[in-house]
Amino acid sequence: MPDAARLVAAICLAIVAFIVSGQIVPLMPESTDFGYFLYVNIILGAVVGWTVMGPRAGRGVVSAINNGLTGMLVFVLWGLFIQGANEMVRLAMRNRYDGPFEAIVAIFEIGAEYGLIMLVPVVIGTLIAGGVLAGLATEVAWRKWR
Template sequence: MPTAARLVAALCLALLAFVVSEQVKPQLPEGTDFGYFNWVNSGLGLLCGWIVMGPRAGRGIVNGINNGLTGVGALLFWGLFVHGAYEMFRLAMRNRYDGPFEAVLAIFEEGVEFGSALLVPHIIVTLLVGAVVSGLAAEIAWRRWR
């Protein structure tokens, strides 16, 4: 059921995903074709905000902050998984893997490789501050527009 908390959480995480996507671009290898990178991450932010954060709003300030951290954690997991799967599929079309198990394992290897680009202080601070603000915004929206 649509609620204001779901909408606010979805918009906050989509905005956070877009901002972090722009911060990650300089950390990746030069000449990387980003294509729909920002828009895929923003779409994942919308989904994680709507599905993960929205229903959990309305349980208090501390739980709101924890809700924001959970939502950002889910966003990071799904973002790394989706981009890892895309990279695996791209390499699989070039016959880089010997079998299906090696290809599935490569999803996680690529995700860890992309995750290493997130281990920069300004990106970590942006994610933490964005998580707290998103959680509190969803909590305030739940209290204001029940």
């Protein structure tokens, strides 16, 4: 059921996804082709905000902070998985893998490599602050527009 909390959560996480994606681009090698990286992350942020954070609003301030941090963690994990799968498909088209199991394992290896690239204080700080603010904004929206 659509409500203001879901909408605010989706918008907030999409904004945080936009900001963090912009911070990650300079951390990658110069030869990286980002393609739809920004758009995929923004849509993923909106979907996670709508489905994960929105329904859990209305339980208090501490729960709102936890909700925001949980939403941000889910966003990061799904983002690493999707971007890893995208890179695996690109490499699979070049016949890099011997079999399907090796390709599936590569998704997690590539996602782990991308996760290590993200371990920069600025990115981590933005994710934490963005998650907390998104959780609080979702809670305010739930209280104001029930």
